[in-house]
Amino acid sequence: MADGVPMVATLAAKTMEVPGVHTLSLALDTHSPFDFDYGQFNMLYLFGAGEVAISIMGWHQGLLQHTIRAVGRVTRPLVALEVGQQLGLRGPFGRGWPLAQLRGRDLVFITAGLGCAPVVAAIHHAVANRDQYGRIVILQGVKHHADLLWQTQYRRWQALGECQVLLAASEEHRHRHHWRLGLVTELLALAEFDADHCAVMMCGPEIMMLAALKQLARLKVADEAVYMSLERNFQCGRGLCGHCQLGPYFVCKDGPVFHYPQVKPWLGREGV
Ligand SMILES: Cc1cc2nc3c(=O)[nH]c(=O)nc-3n(C[C@H](O)[C@H](O)[C@H](O)COP(=O)(O)OP(=O)(O)OC[C@H]3O[C@@H](n4cnc5c(N)ncnc54)[C@H](O)[C@@H]3O)c2cc1C
Ligand code: FES
The missing domain is CATH 3.40.50.80 (Nucleotide-binding domain of ferredoxin-NADP reductase (FNR) module)
Structure with missing residues (x-):
C-alpha cells in the first residue's frame, strides 16, 4: 500500500473493554495478511472528523485490532462506529519493540x-x-x-x-x-x-x-x-x-x- 493513501477498513466487531474504551476489529479491503511489528501504529481516518495514531493491538483471525479510549474529536466518533461501517487506515508506521x-x-x-x-x-x-x-x-x-x-x-x-x-x-x-x-x-x-x-x-x-x-x-x-x-x-x-x-x-x-x-x-x- 502507498503509505499516503488510506486503505478501506470495515468494522467487523466492537467490544467494550471498560466504559469509554473499545476494541475495534477491522477487516481490511485486501486479501494480503497485514504485516506489522509489535509496537507499531496505524493512522485511523474518519471522514469529516480527522485522523489519529492508534497502536496495533493485534491481528486475530484475519482482523486487525485496535483498542481506543474515546477522548476527543476523532476517537469519540471512531468508537461510536457501528459494525459494518467503514473507515480509512494508513500504516503500519514507526519502529516497534526489538x-x-x-x-x-x-x-x-x-x-x-x-x-x-x-x-x-x-x-x-x-x-x-x-x-x-x-x-x-x-x-x-x-x-x-x-x-x-x-x-x-x-x-x-x-x-x-x-x-x-x-x-x-x-x-x-x-x-x-x-x-x-x-x-x-x-x-x-x-x-x-x-x-x-x-x-x-x-x-x-x-x-x-x-x-x-x-x-x-x-x-x-x-x-x-x-x-x-x-x-x-x-x-x-x-x-x-x-x-x-x-x-x-x-x-x-x-x-x-x-x-x-x-x-x-x-x-x-x-x-x-
Ligand atoms: C504512537 C501512538 C499510539 C497511540 N495509541 C493509542 C491507542 O492504542 N489507543 C488510544 O486510545 N490512543 C492512542 N494514542 C493516542 C491517540 O492518538 C490520541 O488519544 C488521539 O490523538 C486523540 O485524538 P482526538 O482527536 O480524539 O482527541 P483531541 O480532540 O485531539 O483531544 C481531546 C482532548 O483529549 C485530550 N487527549 C488527547 N490525547 C489523549 C490521550 N491519549 N489520553 C487522554 N487524553 C487525551 C486532549 O488533551 C484534549 O483535551 C496513541 C498516540 C500515539 C502517538
Ligand atoms: S507526525 Fe508528522 S513528522 Fe511525525
Whole structure:
C-alpha cells in the first residue's frame, strides 16, 4: 500500500473493554495478511472528523485490532462506529519493540493506563515463545482496579509458570494477592528478574516512565536495557510535518519505540 493513501477498513466487531474504551476489529479491503511489528501504529481516518495514531493491538483471525479510549474529536466518533461501517487506515508506521534482539533475557513490561495497548502484542509474543526468553514480568498500573483492560488475560498470564504479574491501583484495588494499592513504579521493588540480564519495555504517561527510570537505576538496571514507547501529537505519522519532533527525532518515524539512551537527553525537558 502507498503509505499516503488510506486503505478501506470495515468494522467487523466492537467490544467494550471498560466504559469509554473499545476494541475495534477491522477487516481490511485486501486479501494480503497485514504485516506489522509489535509496537507499531496505524493512522485511523474518519471522514469529516480527522485522523489519529492508534497502536496495533493485534491481528486475530484475519482482523486487525485496535483498542481506543474515546477522548476527543476523532476517537469519540471512531468508537461510536457501528459494525459494518467503514473507515480509512494508513500504516503500519514507526519502529516497534526489538524482540528478536532480546532473546535469552528476562523481559520486564511496565505499563500504565492505556500504555498496555502498544505492549500487549509483544507480551503475547513472548508468552507464545516462552523458550526464547528468561522470566517474564508484567507490571500494570491503573487508577481503579475496574479500569484494568483484559482482566482474564492478566489472570491467564498470572497462572503461567515463570510469568510474574503484578497490578497496582492508585486509588482503589482488589484485596487479591497480585494487586497492590499504589503506583506501578512501586511494583518494581517486588519484581523478580535478573537486573544484569534483562530488557525493560515500558509505555505510559511520561511522568510514570521517568519515575520508573529512577527506580530501575536504583536496581542497577543499565540504561542500555531499557526501551520505551513515546506518545506525541501526530499529524502525518510518517516524518513529514514535524509535529512530533523530540530533539533530533520524529517520534512517528524514529519511534514510537526508542532505546532509552537515544532519547535520554530529551526526556522530561520543558519545551522539547
Ligand atoms: C504512537 C501512538 C499510539 C497511540 N495509541 C493509542 C491507542 O492504542 N489507543 C488510544 O486510545 N490512543 C492512542 N494514542 C493516542 C491517540 O492518538 C490520541 O488519544 C488521539 O490523538 C486523540 O485524538 P482526538 O482527536 O480524539 O482527541 P483531541 O480532540 O485531539 O483531544 C481531546 C482532548 O483529549 C485530550 N487527549 C488527547 N490525547 C489523549 C490521550 N491519549 N489520553 C487522554 N487524553 C487525551 C486532549 O488533551 C484534549 O483535551 C496513541 C498516540 C500515539 C502517538
Ligand atoms: S507526525 Fe508528522 S513528522 Fe511525525
